[in-house]
Amino acid sequence: MKKKTLSKSTWTYIVVILVWAVVMILQQAGALSSHLQGLLVPATYYAIVAVGLNICVGILGELSLGHAGFMCVGAFSSSLFSIAMQNTLPVGIRFPLAMLIGIAVAALFGFLIGIPVLRLNGDYLAIVTLAFGEIIKNILNALYLGVDSKGLHASFTSQMDLGLEADGTMLINGPMGISGTPRDANFTIAIVILLIALFVAQNLVNSRDGRAIMSIRDNRIAAESVGINITHYKMLGFVVSAAIAGAAGVLFSHSISTLQAGSQYFGYNVSILILVYVVLGGIGNISGSVLAAAVLYLLPELLRALSSYRMLIYSIVLIAVMLFNWAPAARNWRTKVAARLTKTFGRKERA
């Protein structure tokens, strides 16, 4: 009897749910250290943003160096909403709404950037998104926003210039950012968002729209000649990618109570870190991004026991993974080993 083999995308969901179940069981059994529990949500939102970036880099074939910027706008907009609604809406309604707002704002910025840039051909998207990330970061660092009985006050110079009444509260305090975001996100919610992101990404790849997007990546002229609207499909891919990054930003801001637009959270180094997850997980390989992001985020934290040497070891591991994935000798070796494994296991399967 020939069993119907499950598709790769189904396996991805199953593995993610399995990991979630294992973690939950360990947590209930008290076998999970609080250090590791604290790492679960960050590892998941980096996996989500890696999935988002993979749509842009792997499916659309355009390089984006500003996904941290989309995370940033998603994080700040949703945080502002959650703080404003903290006492009026219950968590069950507030957090999904905050999530939608974060996604919508990130998608809007993706759309605005896409209008001029996606009409062009070449590396312009990389240049513009790089600048976008830095601009967003700098604007938020200079922005002072407060609210009092007279309404909203904003300033780009200093807290003093707001002229806030004594009873007013600061919403965004320049470089000090937003503090006091309710901590609504947890690991289960993060996994649900990850599954949704995976669902969107994998279905996009297998859809009519996805095939159009990939045809642009593979040969722009051929795609244009069969009547595919290049700008439209590029925009579609890019906006979806930005929206998923925004969702990751919402998880970011709702898992920690202080939010600042610092370089260590939303700078171009972070964008490149996300790109590293995508490249090491395999460009165009959605489930690979999730695995790479989770492992590479956890690694430096799990190496804490090595104290000063941990960043050194981390970079060596990065180089090793890179070689293992892409060096010709390593690829040959992998095919050989895989062939041998299939021989042994494959025969048993048939018997």
Next chain:
Amino acid sequence: MKRWNKIMSSMLAASVAAMALAGCGSSSGSSTADTSSAAAAATEAAAGTTEAASSDAAASGETFKIGVIGPLTGSAAQYGTGVANAAQIAVDEVNANGGINGYQVELQAEDDALDNQQSVNCYNTLKDWGMQFLLGSVTSACSIAVSEETHNDNMFQLTPSGSAVDCVKYDNAFRVCFSDPNQGTKSAQYIGEHKLATNVAIIYDSSDVYSSGITNTFVTEAANQGLNIVSQTAFTADSKTDFSSQVQQAKDAGADLVFLPIYYTEAALILQQANAIDYHPTFFGCDGLDGILGVENFDTSLAEGVMLLTPFAADATDELTQNFVKAYKAAYNDTPNQFAADAYDGIYAIKAAAEKANLTPDMSVSDICDAMETAMTEISISGLTGDPITWTADGEPEKEPKAVIIKDGAYVSAD
């Protein structure tokens, strides 16, 4: 076949990941700060009783555990290592003298690399280790992020140098250093009362919590002191190498005092660039300027006459400071900064409060925290950064600021 391959590989990968997760669940971080051995050696030389004392602790098996969180790597590594090193010195001294209530003290330092999320990760690591008191985080933003966690767990937190207002907004959090508003107000008062200047220029880092915090309150208090702020210019972390336009503005505005609520690296550049355009006002700074004489390739004669408001100067002549600086130099071959002094006082504050409240290591973290909250407001310690230092219930220290002036390449008390 190919599909089977992929399934196998994804299963393998998942099991590896699961194993990694499960593996670290059971093992808690057992590393100790790599600096401890050096410090231990140093104090052993100072006090011969160390061995006897530590073997007592080993016998009873009960110890107090203090955790330190700070940036041990990265751009602010000086501050974190200063705190970790000084805390180690203080703990070794405490242990050599019989510990807290007769129990030995263990210390573990974790690196947050100046990142809020990592700081929380560090806190969780330390919690797994069994921490009862937290000395940290070193920097303001990290400290605020961690205070949310300590508040949830009701863990006693004492930040040595988190100066932003929000660092101590919860009842369980205290600090050793002055708060930013406090520093700004005291600086303005000092300048006003000593009639140092009437026209003041400010150059500050708008991307830095510490710097903009001080600037805000300085401006407010300056109005009360009759100071005239003629120029207020900012720079950010991304543009802190060329200050010629800020210095030129201060000069054009005719300021006779330039207030620098910034860190010493940038201040050294400002002094050089002011000298280059032949502009010689009085420069006045806060504790961030402490360390300016140690900047590499900096002509220290330029810093002549610079005044700074700081709770600690390594060149002070009192016995406590001299002993501390000697022990620090012997252990780490470096001069301690103000952060180190704050951490040293922090450990002694924990000791004093724990003794006041008669704590024992077998108490729960939450009970310890409740007892410490009351005891902190009742103690008075004579430390490196103030004599005496007392605490109010809202977590702020009460101590006198000291003004220091740089004379002949050394810090001298200005009074």
